Amino acid sequence: MKNVTQILAVCLIALCFASCGSKQSNESNESSEWESLFNGTDLSGWNLICQPQDKDKGFWIVEDGAILCNSTNRRDHHHVWLVSEREFANFELQFKFQAFSDSPGNSGLQFRSRYDYDLENGGWMHGPQVDINPPQPMTWRTGLIYDETYEERRWIYPSLPNWDMLPEYEPEEHIFKYAEDGDGWNDLTLICQGMHIKTIVNGIVRTDWDATGVLDNEAHKKHNIDKSGYLAFQLHNGDDLRIRYKDIRIKELP
DSSP states (O other): OHHHHHHHHHHHHHHHHHHHHHHHHHHHHHHHTOEESOOSSSOTTEEEEEOGGGTTSOOEEEETTEEEEEOTTOOOOOOEEEEEEEEESSEEEEEEEEEOTTOOOOEEEEEEEEEETTSTTSOEEESEEEEEOOSTTOGGGTTOEEEOOTTTOEEEETBOSSSOOOGGGOOSOOOOOBTTSTTSOEEEEEEEETTEEEEEETTEEEEEEEOTTTTTSHHHHHTTOSSOEEEEEEEOTTOOOEEEEEEEEEEEOO
């Protein structure tokens, strides 16, 4: 009986070590899946895409370990995009952004998007965009989805006929911080898996949506953005904007 007890004890210890080792291995694998998209030093991995006249205006730079978009008092520009060198399909993306209460401009994050250089207006970034809207009183728009696809150009979550956001969609709870509030940074998560799109702003879900019939419609297929595309931070046409981004990381999903 003593030998049996000893054998069982040894087996139990071995199983415990195996379980712990497996758990540590899984945690390590999960951790290694995250990839940083910004090195804190320069814009490696990103391209500036815009109309030729805006190329050298220096709207997007790296300053103090963050990406700064600054068009303060310079409204003479079209859309200017900071675009990932790689395209992504299914992923979880996390980043921080810092907004300024005296900045009247709008920003956003395009995903599964693609730039068309051939349009008569000088080019267009087709694809859906997570809105980031610092101006009061509609900071609560942040995390909702606008579609910049040329044939759409409207809010798609919530579904509206054009760009005009109605006040009745303001949520009961939302959190938006300016540079002078607390740590001064907002957290935004975007999860795309198939046609399921989810955004979380400062821990609060803002979009949780089955985009079937919208993001896979003929317009998106036409521009080859129904399944994958590029990430792009936006400086909106004619906007006076100051905003910062950092800690940008992504984990690709099956």
